[in-house]
Amino acid sequence: MTEVKLILSDIDGTILNDKNIVDSDLRRNIAELRHQKIHFVLASARSPKGMVALAQELDILDNPIVCYNGALVVKDLQKDNYQTILSHSMNILEIKEIFQILHEKFPRISINLYSGSNWYVENFDKWVKIEADITNMTPIEINLNQLVAEQRVPVHKLLLISDTSEIKQARQYLQDNNFANSSFYLSKDNYLEITDRDVSKQKALRELVKYYQINLNNTMTLGDNFNDVPMLDLAQIGIAMGNAPDEVKKHADVVTKSNNENGVSDAIKKYALKR
Incomplete structure (x- = not known):
């Protein structure tokens, strides 16, 4: 034993x-x-x-x-x-590119950004509310593009939430873009987690x-x-x-x-x- x-x-x-x-x-x-x-x-x-x-x-x-x-x-x-x-934080240039893809191709996906103990979102949508109820946390509403562009905080994780079918499509699309420094994986059927590849x-x-x-x-x-x-x-x-x-x-x-x-x-x- x-x-x-x-x-x-x-x-x-x-x-x-x-x-x-x-x-x-x-x-x-x-x-x-x-x-x-x-x-x-x-x-x-x-x-x-x-x-x-x-x-x-x-x-x-x-x-x-x-x-x-x-x-x-x-x-x-x-x-x-x-x-x-x-x-271990994410690559800023890849975060910007991921945001651009999501805004253009998958605008209904809820984007959640995590840095240290803080949780940042653009809007308090239905997916954010569900996650807030599960974790007993309250997110900070902010312009995510600006937050990343100004590099005010290290980005430890992105969480994308939507319907299962849309998350599946987004995952495939992002993986097909061959991001050198980012890793994509499902923690639930409709939760796509993104962190640094390492x-x-x-x-x-x-x-x-x-x-x-x-x-x-x-x-x-x-x-x-x-x-x-x-x-x-x-x-x-x-x-x-x-x-x-x-x-x-x-x-x-x-x-x-x-x-x-x-x-x-x-x-x-x-x-x-x-x-």
């Missing part, structure tokens, strides 16, 4: 069920992990502010948190001057291994979607949720129960906790 010293877990579709409720056994299992000196770290496409409530609920505010799929790794999330462990949860895992001074052979990861595949591949034990697509499951060492069946807690008890 692998001695697990670090667990890196996705959030949506993993520790959260389909009603956005946290795995009911997880807080208790995390307390036992802490007792056994096993670190539990959240990794998500979300912003730092979008993860504070979850980290507080699970009593892991003192742990590092992987935001924007690895573009930003922070610690002491509850503080305004949180510690930055890793920060950003991934896999790289975040490598950074956390150095931070905790442990070996990759002592790591376990849990996820449910395609943006989780790199970290499932890298960890000693990569665990896919029962609700994950079949293609994602192929990259896992183990498939646990679904997110509606406390699959994360089940995996922790089976593969991490020492009895």
